[in-house]
Amino acid sequence: MTPQAEAPAKRTDRIVPLRGVRGMIADKMLRSLSEAAQLTHHADCRADALMARKAALAEAGIKVSVEDLILDRVVATLLNHTDLNGTLKGREVHLSGAVHLSIAMALPGNLLVAPAIFNSETLTLEERSVARKDLADRARNNKLTVPEMTGGTFTVSNLGLSRVRYFTPILNTPQIGILGIGRIDEVACPDGKGGMEFRPVMGLSLTFDH
Template structure:
């Protein structure tokens, strides 16, 4: 007995996304490092800002951290063009966004390193609204230098993001789970741990400096 099959053609925007994903894997040497960070301080900052009348999300705070860390690791901020690595002084932070209809976009916040936390939040919300209204510009879609992909609201703790080529790197934000960790008095306590996954182009960056970057991200989140 034959069962019904629903055939969904990969065409239109979905087809363009599929082609870009396949091209990304074919034309770059992708590797992913995984780590996790204690977000106790980050969550405490979010609550403190909320009490003071400033609403921010976990993603907003991580964005702010990433910008400061990228300034210290300029080898992670840029693109690969042919046989050249182009490193950018300004951080144009692309935000991967899931859209209705199984679509995906990653527009950039230009000069994100020059923005305050509240300005980053406003820019992210503006991009999201204009993405849903199909009002993003070509430069916003093509001139990013580093990407963040957030699956924090799911149950995915770690994943292997596909690069937003020609960018050098992409940081995946996973869910926060409670894990037992040593306390200062050698007892165990439950701490909220965020999964982080850094995919990078091994042609442009080796494993050790990529690990240094991800370690700095973790330390920066933990020391807020």
């Protein structure tokens, strides 16, 4: 006789109110999509030099993450492409001479914050790494300040540790640009000799106010 399958455990419906911080995040993202003409460009980026630099720094006793190295290049890029580093206020684009770099961070409870490292162009790679870790620690302990939460001029959202290679980051309004970082894959690339070789390639997604 075939044994009778057990009935699945009864699961109840749930209602999750969007209130408090979750409600504020939901409202802000909805406003962002309704108030800004958002466009996202996706591209691949060879990560050979990035990984080689990380290895060289590690040999020299300097421990930084891939994210720290990406942030370093983002800051340098914004100093050369200043039209992406700023905020929209009414009918005016306010471009900032300093890079107040916001970093998107996921928190328990499906919360998302993006505090800023102020004047990040004045910091060394190691100093910026320390500042990023400090923001993350204070974010987890609910100790971020209002200026840190609202004073950024450009945001980076890093999903490099996930399976996501490209995505569509939503503008952290009133900022006019946000860069999404995807995972690094080994991809077949031309070797310059008529053949192919595998190289690390990272997915990038840049959303900007058109």
